[in-house]
Amino acid sequence: MRGLKGKRVVIAGGATGIGAATAGRLAEEGASVVVGDINLAAAQATVKDIADAGGAAVAVGFDLGDEGSVQVLIDRTVAEFGGVDGLFNVGADLSADTLGRDGDLLEMDPAVWRRTHDVNLLGYALTCRAVLPHLLSQGGGVIVNTSSGAAWGGEPTRPAYAASKAGVNTLTRHIASRWGKEGIRCNVLAPGLVLSEQLVRHFDARQLALALEAGRSPRLGEPADLAGAAAFLFSDDAAWISGQTWSIDGGVSLRG
Template sequence: MARVEGKVALVTGGASGIGLSSARLLAKEGAKVVIADFNVEGAQQAAAEINAQGGEAYGLFLDAGDESSIREAVEFTVKHFGTITVLFNNVGLTNLQKDLDVVNMDLMEWDRLMNVNLKSVLLGSRFAIPHMIEAGGGSIINTASMAGFTGDSIRSAYGASKAAVVNLTKYIATQYGASGIRCNAVAPGLILTPAAKNNMPPQVLDIFAKYNKLPYHGEPDDIGYTVLFLASDESKFITGQTIQVEGGHYIANPSIPDFADFMQ
């Protein structure tokens, strides 16, 4: 119950799904948590639930596409709890209608996704790092995606933005490791967040299940526990890494089923 005792965390996109799971687990294990989300009511409700269970949390509004809003979230965290030692850059957008193949994608959508998915990680880190240096160190955790490691027929901007998050993570780790700041990322595969459950038909979930090496789908807590580990001193010698949490979906040579059929 004290894996992150004494730490102060800012979780962006924390009102639901992966962010909410991470905020709850961080608070349960002793961290003081600020939950920042465009859905401010959801963020405040999540904070109220944590406080009712004996934790310390506060919910506030965040527009991850706006530099001043990101700065204000960091500054509020420092003002409210005295410092910031954990930053979970978790906001991310995707759009299956506009983010298409390279020829047909909406270029304004490209700019929007790069701004929210990538620049928000840069800005959150930019504003938090000086406070972490003053505190003697900290842990920055970024949400990447398996889309950053593979190709797809659509979501070109999303995949490119997440690949950039993977590499930006390495740059932050390289530049600020001597100041005691670690920076890592987590790359989820399909995770059964409320959004995934509500928007994906059963047939699509079945397709994902067919290629998972584990016989089940991921849940938000599977990412939340990874974030908790990276926030804690248990991972104090890990930096610049992206942990893939994807149920083995992407690990096998795709031709294996065909070769198995051939051998039979």
């Protein structure tokens, strides 16, 4: 892909799954990456894999739900690589205590909603706010956010998660509209069910089979599927794409 060599990209939530796959793909394309994650040990393991393959990467421990921690992530990126050209937001609270307790509205725990939105939505707003001045000062840059098909799927459970992801779509359109003329491109990847270790633990064999049946692909998604799409959006090949929400879900949702 054109224009990725030498770029400096922050992966907010890059220790495992889609984030780790995207960090590896961007490094393979010649970008330098900062792998930020609340799980520092896993982030360091991802960085080691990238370094062993000849790429440039740094691990930073941070929490999307903590404003000060978010600022540290961006500051460390600038200190390590002399600037920043892109941000990939992919982190979410998928823990049993948060996503696992996200029942229907009559079973609602306000604490679950607050934590979900603090990480999945407000956290993205904070990372975008922290990186935007750097992107604007150099004449532009790229932000890619991660949403979910749950944002429009109408599931009977997980309303806090779905609402947070719908908010990510809106946040993305705001950024693309407000700063597009100043060289900022902002897009969303909305994955379906991806066979990452974080997501699979929330689904049993029956649910996985139903997800496969719902799609128009012979298989379920893998982190590499999202990594390829993200790398394209960061590249110069996607220079005229902004404000878009792409469903990367094997054809589960057919959206014009």
